[in-house]
Amino acid sequence: MTDTDPNSTPERKRGSGVKMVYDLLRDEILDLVLPPGSPIDEVQLAERFKMSRTPIREALVRLAGEGLIDTLPNRSTMVASIDFLNMHTFFDALVLMYRVTTRLAAQYHRAEDLQVIRAHQADFAAAVAAQDALAMIATNAAFHSAIAEAGRNAYFTGLFNRLLDEGRRILRLYYQSYEDRLPQRFVDEHEDIIAVIAARDSEAADRLATIHAEQIVQQIQKLFARGGKLDIAL
Amino acid sequence: MTDTDPNSTPERKRGSGVKMVYDLLRDEILDLVLPPGSPIDEVQLAERFKMSRTPIREALVRLAGEGLIDTLPNRSTMVASIDFLNMHTFFDALVLMYRVTTRLAAQYHRAEDLQVIRAHQADFAAAVAAQDALAMIATNAAFHSAIAEAGRNAYFTGLFNRLLDEGRRILRLYYQSYEDRLPQRFVDEHEDIIAVIAARDSEAADRLATIHAEQIVQQIQKLFARGGKLDIAL
DNA sequence: TGCATATTATTTGTCGACAACAATTATGCA
DNA sequence: TGCATAATTGTTGTCGACAAATAATATGCA
Incomplete structure (x- = not known):
């Protein structure tokens, strides 16, 4: 029982992770649970959702494409402000x-x-x-x-x-x-x-x-x- | 001279790769160099631009967000058709x-x-x-x-x-x-x-x-x- | 031969690690 | 002390490799 351990709970369908993060983050932004200017930390989200940074980043790229978050290159990324x-x-x-x-x-x-x-x-x-x-x-x-x-x-x-x-x-x-x-x-x-x-x-x-x-x-x-x-x- | 080899030409600014791939791919799609239905292969693009698949995928995610390419989960991704x-x-x-x-x-x-x-x-x-x-x-x-x-x-x-x-x-x-x-x-x-x-x-x-x-x-x-x-x- | 099943191959999705960049703090010199 | 410079820290961007899923091919049985 090494990687077939039924309690290791990696039971998440391949590709569902991005959507899950995207949907939840989007809701939290629109509901102001994450108010404008809130910092978005990739590693923090990775720990929270128990997945690697790769799917997290994909969700963030999509949110940035819709203008819901702003990304400073090589620096922080945060919830977009209201104009x-x-x-x-x-x-x-x-x-x-x-x-x-x-x-x-x-x-x-x-x-x-x-x-x-x-x-x-x-x-x-x-x-x-x-x-x-x-x-x-x-x-x-x-x-x-x-x-x-x-x-x-x-x-x-x-x-x-x-x-x-x-x-x-x-x-x-x-x-x-x-x-x-x-x-x-x-x-x-x-x-x-x-x-x-x-x-x-x-x-x-x-x-x-x-x-x-x-x-x-x-x-x-x-x-x-x-x-x-x-x-x-x- | 191992990784400081001046001829190894990784001379590409950190973060410019995504934009380069995005811009060029976008132009090729809009100019019909890549006509609707053309398959988009990640590893092929990675070889073409001499970079890893990660920045390629980010560019593709952005293009998909604008509806310029369609992605079949776990399967191929291709240039979006004209409706x-x-x-x-x-x-x-x-x-x-x-x-x-x-x-x-x-x-x-x-x-x-x-x-x-x-x-x-x-x-x-x-x-x-x-x-x-x-x-x-x-x-x-x-x-x-x-x-x-x-x-x-x-x-x-x-x-x-x-x-x-x-x-x-x-x-x-x-x-x-x-x-x-x-x-x-x-x-x-x-x-x-x-x-x-x-x-x-x-x-x-x-x-x-x-x-x-x-x-x-x-x-x-x-x-x-x-x-x-x-x-x-x- | 015909069809169901098994194997292989190809491509995508995910991971952990490392490198680069910027901000912050520490250090040294006048 | 004050300021320029250097180490440090934290975060992002990129990489190579592995795993999962699907399609293509091969195998076996009737």
Whole structure:
């Protein structure tokens, strides 16, 4: 019983390690468990996941490719900062992607897409009812991501999901203390959006998505104006 | 003289290897030197660049993150195919990004941006005059990328540059034999676009970009209809 | 011969170790 | 003491080798 020791627990499928590290690190970054500026140490992660540095580095390269971590050559690597100075570019892109993905969903969705969208909407309504801010953020993102998927344009869904991720990070900054809640109004707007998508009314979808997106942007900007825990590395 | 042998030529800066492989492989993919479906062999590349597989793999991971190569787990990795079936999604995204980047350039550009844009336009005009189709593709992309940079929205420039890359690959399919040329009309339209950007006329910028983009899409679709060397792995 | 199984070969995924680079601390000299 | 230089430390980048997984080939049995 040397290397066939059943208790040596190297029982991890070949290639699953990278995905595991990637997924978990990504979640920790987006949930601000690892706030912007946090140092990422390869050997520390290697010990934590009980694997060599090679798969760790591959996961980090992928995260760097998505802009979630920044790498200083030959030096440290850390969680990417949030660019508060250019927040308006984020809002511009977010509103436009809300519009175009909703419009395309009205145009190209199939019957089964509506099932998925309605399921996510139910989750969102439940989160609002429970006044669970963190759940609202997650379920709202999932709802709109599902709409984007129904629009069937990989270029748009790619950018949109990236924006939703960044939005998740920004919102967590302010909602981690559960001190506020997104209004019931968003639930109603979601219902209206589902209706116009189902009716394949592209123009109405665009219009409602615009209003909805600008509501959300306004909501975020209000939080900014009120001020928050901005003691985070820029 | 063991490892300090000056002729052992490991003279390559620590960390430059990945970038070198990434850049060169990326160019070869976009120029169709490596056509879609081409197998990518790690050890072959390692021998070619005289380095270990580790930096090669890092470059490949990054290329995979941008969708330029596809990786079958535990099996081969190859140059990503061009999705002809969903070409309309590419056109939709391209037109929209043409519009929004040009509009934002009219809004946010600085004086020095126009210098760069005009320089690229001169390159494009020269390529048209010389009837150099490949140079037209490259300079046209550089021209519009410069406009997007002037718009100063990293989310949009990111997607737009990705679309321009994909467009480079698509156009190379048809223009490699220099059998056609983009019309002089595009040069004139570029001049008009520069003018409205300089005048900070967002609406006109949007309008002209729309017309221009749809011209280009129509041009590409005409090439498709006429048929071409489509004996490429789907 | 035809097919299932076993063997080999090829390629990818992972590992442990070493070297290079940068920051930090220690040392020496004025 | 003050500062330039040298050792030290910690982290990243690269390497060569091994192990796992799949595909290709060979073997054996009916």
